[in-house]
Amino acid sequence: MQLSGWGRYPRAECRLLRPRALDDVSALVGQTPLIARGNGRAYGDAALGAPETLAMGQFNRMLAFDEASGILTAQAGVQLAEVIDVFLPRGWFPAVTPGTKFVTIGGAIAADVHGKNHHKDGSFSTCVEWIDLAGPDGTVRRASKAENPELFAWTCGGMGLTGVILRAAIRLRRVESGWIRQRSHPAPGLRSAMALFEENHAATYSVAWIDCLAGGQSLGRSLVMTGEHAEAGELTPRESADRFVRQGKRAKAVPFDFPQIALNPLSVRAFNELYYGVGAWNRGEGLIDYDSYFYPLDALLEWNRIYGRRGFAQFQCVIPLAAAEAGVAALLRRIASSGQGSFLAVLKRMGPQESRFSFPMEGYTLALDFPVKDASAALFTELERIVIDHGGRFYLAKDAFLSPEALRAADRRTGQFTAMRAASGSAGRFVSALSERLEL
Incomplete structure (x- = not known):
């Protein structure tokens, strides 16, 4: 089918894969080069597979919430809009949010989105406790600042090019009103x-x-x-x-x-x-x-x-x-x-x-x-x-x-990013129209 980002430019013919269970994602990763797609709110071609696109929006279950710490565990396809609908009436709000609430948690991590409070609180990765990621061999690894910290650091802002985000734990902010x-x-x-x-x-x-x-x-x-x-x-x-x-x-x-x-x-x-x-x-x-x-x-x-x-x-x-x-x-x-x-x-x-x-x-x-x-x-x-x-x-x-x-x-880190992709095996496994255009 023809897909585009939110900007509706460029458009590309992509084969859309819709796994029924998260366990199926690992199998698909091992079969074909692909890129994950949440709600399609990246503006350009970051979530257009070349040519396989893995739909993740159906994985939108919230799994656990710790009322004491404000830590929410959820599947990658949960949108911030859904988080707000459930938790704002309980006095919680996303600690960092971009200019749309219709972005998924997986997409927010992949782009390491920022909001109107970056000058004070930083980007989305500052409120991410851990990520479960299907890597290039399909194996699911947990990454955090303490566990697999290099993988965590490259995944936050890595535009989906280090693996498929399956689940994550994010920290919400306590608020007294909306x-x-x-x-x-x-x-x-x-x-x-x-x-x-x-x-x-x-x-x-x-x-x-x-x-x-x-x-x-x-x-x-x-x-x-x-x-x-x-x-x-x-x-x-x-x-x-x-x-x-x-x-x-x-x-x-x-x-x-x-x-x-x-x-x-x-x-x-x-x-x-x-x-x-x-x-x-x-x-x-x-x-x-x-x-x-x-x-x-x-x-x-x-x-x-x-x-x-x-x-x-x-x-x-x-x-x-x-x-x-x-x-x-x-x-x-x-x-x-x-x-x-x-x-x-x-x-x-x-x-x-x-x-x-x-x-x-x-x-x-x-x-x-x-x-x-x-x-x-x-x-x-x-x-x-x-x-x-x-x-x-x-x-x-x-x-x-x-x-x-x-x-x-503009960005001298690009060489390090491409070297990491080559060394980890993700370069041949996670491929988007953006990664091909920018030779990542």
Whole structure:
């Protein structure tokens, strides 16, 4: 069948394997090269088998929970949305969560996803206690920071290329409500936005919507939003009546593919003007539900159809702290001059992280969506060069265009990763369209 990532680009003909039991996974691993696929929320080709794709979403059982420690044991196909549905009413929330709750636990580990609290709490791997992994010979091994630590380190952020994640134990965060105390800070330019991040470094969560088409003195104007889990005593009677936000908003779906002309420089500029204006007017502090803060796009099912039938590609990079202002400014100037800017542009501050192959490093990460057009590859190549020149790296969970040469120029760890794959036997056993494209 034809499969794609969330960006709907690229598309590939894949043979989809649907094992009925986890024991069957080990047998399949020994028979054919494959890649595991959870809920298909990687944007590009990371979960497209070349050509065999192993469906893992059906393995979605929660197995055990320790109320004292907050440690949940679950199969790899469990989605964070399911974890929240079960455990938020009991006062627990994912310790680290990306911008969608529809990612599986296996996918979150494979991409070592990060959230709005990376500057303070790190990436998803910091809350993973252990992983059960089917390796290249089909043998299931447990990996943790204490047991098989090298395998654990390479698997977190290894994009599924070290083995098939079967089960994991993850640590949840204790919370008193499902409400977030949000404070919105308008920033008229990039420097002021970064200053706000630094001034609010003690905040648990921080994120900014950034206008990627504004130029001149308004280059990088943003709405910086900090957040804290609201305590029970901070809730008004209205929020207290629905303390854990059980009366969630009904999700709506995009009913059809938008014509690509709908997202043009004029419409995006108009949206950005309106969004920034409304955000600046509504500056200050208030309580919002967790969905609105962490997962605003999840309220619009199939929002990827907004970009049309050709799909979209996301460009996400991180630039180290010392070069971040210059690097992000250079990216924004090039994007603005191209007229291909995104209205879904996000800036986040990231904290220190040393890891084998995970994306994060201390600095600023910029993420932007672009409709796939004939000119997309050329623009991405230019943006990649800017990132490399400023010492940055790229997020493989979002990538669809990167070349092996650009990856190696940006990330010296790539050679170590490929050497580990060759030595362990995983190179010939776990194969994706991404690994083939990037020669991993």
